[in-house]
Amino acid sequence: MSKYKVNLKINNIPVSVDEGTSILEAARTLNFTIPTLCHHDDLCVAGNCRVCVVEQKGNRVLPAACATPVSEGMEIMTNSLKVRQARKHVVELLLSEHNADCTKCFKNGSCELQDMSNDYRIGDHVFLDLVKDRERVKDISSPSIEKDDSKCIRCQRCVRTCADLQAVSALAVTHKGNEMKISTFLDKPMNDVVCTNCGQCINRCPTAALTERNYIDEVFDAIYDPKKFVVVQTAPATRVAIGEEFGMKPGTRVTGKMVTALRRLGFDKVLDTDFTADLTIMEEGTELLTRLKEALVEGKEVALPMLTSCSPGWIKFQEHLYPEFLDNLSTCKSPQQMFGPLAKTYYAEKVNKNPADMVVVSIMPCTAKKFEAERPEMRGSGYKDVDYVLTTRELGMMIHQAGIDFQKLEDERYDNILGESTGAAVIFGTTGGVMEAALRTAYEIVTGKEVPFTNLNIKPVRGMEGIKEASVKIKDVKPEWSFLEGVELNVAIAHGLANAKVVMDKIKDGSANYHFVEVMGCPSGCIGGGGQPMPTNMEIRKQRAAGIYEEDEGLTIRKSHENPEVQEIYQSFLHEPLGHRSHDLLHTHYVPRKRH
Amino acid sequence: MTRIEEFVKEQAEKHGRDRNSLMPILQAVVQSERFLSEEAMVAVATELDLSTADVFGTATFYTFMDTFPRGKNIIRICKTITCHMKGKDAIVDTLEDMLKIKLGQTTTDGKFSLLQANCLGWCHKGPVMLINDEVYPEITPEKAVEVVSKYLKKG
Ligand code: SF4
Ligand code: SF4
Numbered sequence: 001m002s003k004y005k006v007n008l009k010i011n012n013i014p015v016s017v018d019e020g021t022s023i024l025e026a027a028r029t030l031n032f033t034i035p036t037l038c039h040h041d042d043l044c045v046a047g048n049c050r051v052c053v054v055e056q057k058g059n060r061v062l063p064a065a066c067a068t069p070v071s072e073g074m075e076i077m078t079n080s081l082k083v084r085q086a087r088k089h090v091v092e093l094l095l096s097e098h099n100a101d102c103t104k105c106f107k108n109g110s111c112e113l114q115d116m117s118n119d120y121r122i123g124d125h126v127f128l129d130l131v132k133d134r135e136r137v138k139d140i141s142s143p144s145i146e147k148d149d150s151k152c153i154r155c156q157r158c159v160r161t162c163a164d165l166q167a168v169s170a171l172a173v174t175h176k177g178n179e180m181k182i183s184t185f186l187d188k189p190m191n192d193v194v195c196t197n198c199g200q201c202i203n204r205c206p207t208a209a210l211t212e213r214n215y216i217d218e219v220f221d222a223i224y225d226p227k228k229f230v231v232v233q234t235a236p237a238t239r240v241a242i243g244e245e246f247g248m249k250p251g252t253r254v255t256g257k258m259v260t261a262l263r264r265l266g267f268d269k270v271l272d273t274d275f276t277a278d279l280t281i282m283e284e285g286t287e288l289l290t291r292l293k294e295a296l297v298e299g300k301e302v303a304l305p306m307l308t309s310c311s312p313g314w315i316k317f318q319e320h321l322y323p324e325f326l327d328n329l330s331t332c333k334s335p336q337q338m339f340g341p342l343a344k345t346y347y348a349e350k351v352n353k354n355p356a357d358m359v360v361v362s363i364m365p366c367t368a369k370k371f372e373a374e375r376p377e378m379r380g381s382g383y384k385d386v387d388y389v390l391t392t393r394e395l396g397m398m399i400h401q402a403g404i405d406f407q408k409l410e411d412e413r414y415d416n417i418l419g420e421s422t423g424a425a426v427i428f429g430t431t432g433g434v435m436e437a438a439l440r441t442a443y444e445i446v447t448g449k450e451v452p453f454t455n456l457n458i459k460p461v462r463g464m465e466g467i468k469e470a471s472v473k474i475k476d477v478k479p480e481w482s483f484l485e486g487v488e489l490n491v492a493i494a495h496g497l498a499n500a501k502v503v504m505d506k507i508k509d510g511s512a513n514y515h516f517v518e519v520m521g522c523p524s525g526c527i528g529g530g531g532q533p534m535p536t537n538m539e540i541r542k543q544r545a546a547g548i549y550e551e552d553e554g555l556t557i558r559k560s561h562e563n564p565e566v567q568e569i570y571q572s573f574l575h576e577p578l579g580h581r582s583h584d585l586l587h588t589h590y591v592p593r594k595r596h
Numbered sequence: 597m598t599r600i601e602e603f604v605k606e607q608a609e610k611h612g613r614d615r616n617s618l619m620p621i622l623q624a625v626v627q628s629e630r631f632l633s634e635e636a637m638v639a640v641a642t643e644l645d646l647s648t649a650d651v652f653g654t655a656t657f658y659t660f661m662d663t664f665p666r667g668k669n670i671i672r673i674c675k676t677i678t679c680h681m682k683g684k685d686a687i688v689d690t691l692e693d694m695l696k697i698k699l700g701q702t703t704t705d706g707k708f709s710l711l712q713a714n715c716l717g718w719c720h721k722g723p724v725m726l727i728n729d730e731v732y733p734e735i736t737p738e739k740a741v742e743v744v745s746k747y748l749k750k751g
C-alpha cells in the first residue's frame with residue numbers, strides 16, 4: 001500500500017486513507033456500509049452492477065464506490081436523495097429481469113439480492129417485467145452444481161472467481177446485449193465442461209443462479225427408513241464453520257455440538273472423517289517414502305514430486321489440464337472415500353450390519369466431494385462407498401428444519417470405532433495441514449524422533465500465502481532409511497487452483513525441484529471450501545484456520561500414527577500401509593479428460 | 597494434427613500467443629472456414645492457453661463470428677434503429693417469404709442464411725442489406741428480391 005494519505009469527507013465526516021483506497025473501503029472505515037453486488041472482497045473490481053453508486057459534490061454523475069479511488073478533497077454522500085433514488089432504480093431494474101420467486105427459491109433467506117430488495121422495500125413493478133428465462137429449465141447435469149440462468153443478475157462474480165481464483169474459466173460471459181449470459185463452452189451442460197465442481201462460484205454468487213445440488217430430502221428419507229442403518233462422517237473443516245449457520249463467529253469450534261445435532265437428527269452412528277484423514281497420512285506418507293526409496297536407491301523412474309490427492313476439485317483439474325502428470329498424484333483416495341469402503345466392510349462386520357442396508361452420508365465443506373462420490377472408481381466395498389454428500393450449509397439447513405437449537409446443545413463425543421482422530425487429522429482442514437500432518441509422521445518414521453519444530457507446530461507450512469515452499473533437512477535417520485540421511489526434502493503448498501497452476505507450470509518447465517506438493521483446490525483449503533457457510537472472505541477464512549489450529553493443540557494425540565484406532569485397523573484388518581487390502585479399498589486411479 | 601489445428605498453429609505463429617492475438621486468429625479462421633467449429637475453438641484455446649469458454653464468449657460477442665455453419669450466402673439486414681425506422685422489417689418479411697425460412701435460419705439446400713446485424717455504418721442510406729461482403733444500401737422489398745434472385749441463379 002502506498003504511504004500517501006488522501007483526505008476526504010464522507011457524509012460530512014473527515015477521513016484520511018491510503019492513496020488508492022476505493023470510496024467503498026474508505027466508507028467502511030467510518031462504518032458506513034455501501035451496498036454491493038458485483039463487488040466481492042476476494043475478486044478484482046468489475047463495476048458493472050451500479051448498486052454502489054454514491055454522490056460526489058461537484059460531479060454530475062454518480063460514481064460507483066467500488067470502482068472509484070478516493071481523491072484529495074473529495075466530498076461523498078452515501079445516502080443522499082439522489083443516491084437512494086438511483087440505487088432503488090438499479091435494484092428495480094435488476095428485479096425486472098429476475099425470476100424473483102423467493103418463496104420457492106433455494107436461497108430464500110440467504111440471498112444478497114433478496115436482502116437488498118428487502119432493505120429498500122421494493123414493492124411495486126416500476127419497470128416492465130422482462131424475465132425471459134423463467135421457463136428455462138435449470139442445468140442439473142452436474143452432481144455438484146445447479147445453474148439457473150433465470151436467477152442470474154450477470155454480476156460476473158462467478159466468471160472472475162473461476163478465472164482469477166481457479167484458473168479454470170469454465171464459465172464465461174457469452175453473447176451480447178439482451179442475449180448476454182453466463183455460459184459454458186458452446187452452452188454445454190456443466191457436467192460436460194472443464195468445471196472442477198469446486199463450488200467457489202457458488203460461494204460468491206449473490207443469488208440462486210449457482211447453488212449446490214442438494215440431497216437433504218434423500219438423507220432424511222434414509223434416516224426415516226427403518227431398514228437402513230445410516231452412518232455419518234464429518235470432514236475436519238466443518239467443525240469450525242457450521243456455527244456460522246447459527247449466528248456464531250467464524251472459527252468457533254463446535255465439534256461437540258455438531259455431533260449432538262447429528263445424533264438428534266437421527267443418524268444411527270456419528271463418525272469422523274478425521275479418522276480416515278489419519279489413515280491417509282499413513283498410506284500417503286508410506287507412499288512418499290516408497291517413491292523416494294525407488295528413486296534414490298533403486299534408481300527407478302518414479303513420478304516425483306508426489307502430489308496430494310485429497311481434493312477432488314484439484315483431481316479433476318489435473319485430469320483436464322495436466323493429464324501428463326496423473327502418475328504424480330498420490331494413489332490415495334481422499335479421506336471421505338477411504339471412509340466409505342471401510343464403513344461398508346471393516347465397520348459393517350464389527351457392528352454386524354449388512355452393508356447393503358447401510359447408508360453412508362458425509363458432511364463436507366466441499367461441493368466437489370458430491371462428484372467424487374459418484375465416480376465409478378468409488379465402489380471398493382462392492383457398493384457405492386459414500387451414498388450422499390451434504391455441504392456444511394446443507395447440514396445447517398437440516399438442523400434448522402429439525403428445530404434443533406444448535407447454540408444451546410451440549411457437547412457429545414463421536415461414536416467409535418471410526419470416530420477417533422488426532423490433531424494431525426484436524427489440520428487437514430486448512431492449507432498446509434496435510435503437509436504438516438505428513439511431515440509429523442514421516443519424519444518420525446524415518447528418524448524415530450519428532451519433527452524439529454517447537455510443539456510440533458510446523459510454522460513454515462502455515463499461513464495464507466498462495467504458494468508456500470519449505471525444506472526439511474532429514475538428519476540422524478534410522479538404519480533402514482540411511483538413503484535419506486542428509487536429504488533436503490523440498491515441499492510446496494498451494495491452495496486455490498490458480499496457485500496450483502503456477503506450481504504445475506514450474507514443475508512442467510523443470511524450474512522447481514520439489515519432492516512433495518500439497519494442493520487444495522479451494523482458496524485457504526477446505527475451510528474456504530465451496531460448501532462452507534457464506535459469505536466468505538480472507539478474514540473469515542483466517543478465523544476458521546485459527547479454530548482449526550486451536551482444535552489441534554487441544555487434542556492429546558497430534559500425530560496420525562499414534563491414533564489407537566489406526567493402529568488397531570492395521571493390526572486386525574489392513575495389516576500394513578500400501579498392503580493388499582489398502583490397495584483394494586483405499587487407493588484409486590485417475591482418468592485423463594478432455595481439455596474443454 | 598488435423599488440418600484445422602495446423603491452420604490455427606500457423607496463425608498463432610504469425611500473430612503471437614498472447615490474449616491480444618485471439619481476435620486476429622479467430623478472424624483468420626472465419627475467413628478461411630466461414631465459421632468457428634468446435635474443433636477450431638478448441639484448437640485456438642489450446643494454442644493460446646485460454647479456456648474454450650473464453651474463446652466461445654469472445655466469438656459470440658461478434659455478429660460476424662458464427663459458431664455454427666451457415667448457408668453458402670449469408671444475408672444480413674441491419675437491425676439498428678435507423679434501418680428499423682426506414683423499414684427493415686418489410687425487407688425481412690419479404691425475404692422470409694421468398695426463402696421460406698425465418699430470421700436466423702438457413703434454407704434446406706444450404707444456399708442462404710437470413711440474419712440480422714448490428715449497425716453496419718450505412719445509416720444515411722438505410723435500410724441496408726449485406727450479402728456476404730457485398731453491401732446493398734437503400735434497399736426496398738422489390739430490390740431485395742431482385743438481388744437475392746441473382747444469387748439464386750449463381751447457385
Ligand atoms: S435468487 Fe434471491 S431474490 Fe432471486 S428468487 Fe432467489 S431468493 Fe429471491
Ligand atoms: S451466476 Fe451468480 S455470480 Fe454469476 S453472474 Fe449470475 S448472479 Fe452473478
Ligand code: SF4
Pocket residue numbers: 145161162166168169170171194195196197198199200201202
Ligand atoms: S465450480 Fe469451480 S470450476 Fe466449476 S464453474 Fe464454479 S468456480 Fe469454475
Ligand code: FES
Pocket residue numbers: 035036037038039046047048049050051052053064065066067
Ligand atoms: S458493487 Fe460497485 S458496481 Fe457493482
